[in-house]
Amino acid sequence: MTKVTCDSxxxxxxxxxGPDQTRENPLGKGGERMHRWMFEQPEANKAExxxxxxxxxxxxxxxxxxxxxxxxxxxxHGWWGADPPYxxxxxxxxxxxxxxxxxxxxxxxxxxxxxIEAAMERAKEAAGDRTVSIAGGASTVQQYLxxxxxxxxxxxxxxxxxxxxxxxxxxxxDLKLExxxxxxxxxxxxxxxxxx
Amino acid sequence: MTKVTCDSxxxxxxxxxGPDQTRENPLGKGGERMHRWMFEQPEANKAExxxxxxxxxxxxxxxxxxxxxxxxxxxxHGWWGADPPYxxxxxxxxxxxxxxxxxxxxxxxxxxxxxIEAAMERAKEAAGDRTVSIAGGASTVQQYLxxxxxxxxxxxxxxxxxxxxxxxxxxxxDLKLExxxxxxxxxxxxxxxxxx
Numbered sequence: 001m002t003k004v005t006c007d008s009x010x011x012x013x014x015x016x017x018g019p020d021q022t023r024e025n026p027l028g029k030g031g032e033r034m035h036r037w038m039f040e041q042p043e044a045n046k047a048e049x050x051x052x053x054x055x056x057x058x059x060x061x062x063x064x065x066x067x068x069x070x071x072x073x074x075x076x077h078g079w080w081g082a083d084p085p086y087x088x089x090x091x092x093x094x095x096x097x098x099x100x101x102x103x104x105x106x107x108x109x110x111x112x113x114x115x116i117e118a119a120m121e122r123a124k125e126a127a128g129d130r131t132v133s134i135a136g137g138a139s140t141v142q143q144y145l146x147x148x149x150x151x152x153x154x155x156x157x158x159x160x161x162x163x164x165x166x167x168x169x170x171x172x173x174d175l176k177l178e179x180x181x182x183x184x185x186x187x188x189x190x191x192x193x194x195x196x
Numbered sequence: 197m198t199k200v201t202c203d204s205x206x207x208x209x210x211x212x213x214g215p216d217q218t219r220e221n222p223l224g225k226g227g228e229r230m231h232r233w234m235f236e237q238p239e240a241n242k243a244e245x246x247x248x249x250x251x252x253x254x255x256x257x258x259x260x261x262x263x264x265x266x267x268x269x270x271x272x273h274g275w276w277g278a279d280p281p282y283x284x285x286x287x288x289x290x291x292x293x294x295x296x297x298x299x300x301x302x303x304x305x306x307x308x309x310x311x312i313e314a315a316m317e318r319a320k321e322a323a324g325d326r327t328v329s330i331a332g333g334a335s336t337v338q339q340y341l342x343x344x345x346x347x348x349x350x351x352x353x354x355x356x357x358x359x360x361x362x363x364x365x366x367x368x369x370d371l372k373l374e375x376x377x378x379x380x381x382x383x384x385x386x387x388x389x390x391x392x
Contacts (some may be wrong), residue, residue, distance in 0.1 A: 159373035
């Protein structure tokens with residue numbers, strides 16, 4: 001059975017993005033401070049960084065793809081540059097049919113309009129014997145948690161208070177969580193939970 | 197200088213107590229699940245348990261002392277039994293003058309009506325060269341964080357989703373946090389932050 005994981009950065013007060021997300025600032029105001037560990041301590045967090053992108057397929061919400069317009073802006077190719085870090089198929093949950101968008105390095109964005117379960121089926125098929133990763137944002141994570149479709153939640157808790165923005169774990173129901181693994185460097189605590 | 201610490205249990209979604217706190221259920225609905233690590237894995241979490249109660253004086257809010265009536269119920273002696281776990285002076289922030297309440301084992305509840313800074317002064321004097329600990333609840337922690345009066349925040353993050361209740365870190369402003377230490381057992385992740 002394909003394992004489904006979800007990695008998310010989160011502030012100590014529970015936000016996965018700050019307020020005022022735009023395509024210029026997709027993490028919202030202050031949100032980039034949550035990810036300092038990735039860029040400033042890459043070696044100390046090597047295993048966790050590699051685990052995030054080793055999935056065989058990804059699923060993301062339309063506003064993670066384009067914060068202010070979703071999949072509707074056909075000129076928009078994502079905010080990751082020509083060679084996004086996924087190097088695998090990425091299924092974008094949307095409302096509008098759109099041709100797949102092939103990027104450099106093996107990333108292809110596929111736009112899925114028939115719901116989260118259909119997207120999961122397609123992602124599992126694409127992933128083969130590798131994992132499927134829910135890439136965000138918060139509302140996508142919440143939908144998959146509520147549907148019981150995530151096996152492992154891996155949070156990367158930064159020593160940052162955002163004060164407002166998108167709360168990662170609102171409205172997810174009464175999840176049963178088992179804490180599997182804790183690691184840390186100075187800028188982050190990584191915790192892996194088994195869900196359900 | 198006296199160090200001021202704050203220990204708080206917190207659910208993964210950021211609540212330090214569940215909804216519907218009463219004197220019969222002071223942690224609110226489901227709140228006791230956050231503290232399983234203390235009772236079910238006392239040995240694995242020995243150092244953290246001891247650190248919580250080793251302060252020379254404590255400060256708590258009136259609703260932590262008595263959730264539904266604060267310090268107004270003169271027949272109420274707290275919900276910790278005859279020998280509360282503090283074994284030190286506990287300063288309760290309140291609105292009403294009340295005689296000190298001496299319990300067994302060295303715990304005395306003092307009722308302070310002239311604000312958080314006055315309570316801090318009295319606690320520091322009582323603590324001598326030991327630490328002062330902010331014991332909760334959430335609004336008391338928030339007031340002291342906003343006032344810049346806490347040096348060390350020690351969170352005990354449980355693999356539990358409460359969904360509602362009292363959020364620990366709402367409205368605390370833009371705290372500067374430095375992650376000092378991370379430890380864990382299966383039922384909890386302990387993280388210590390230096391504040392400011």
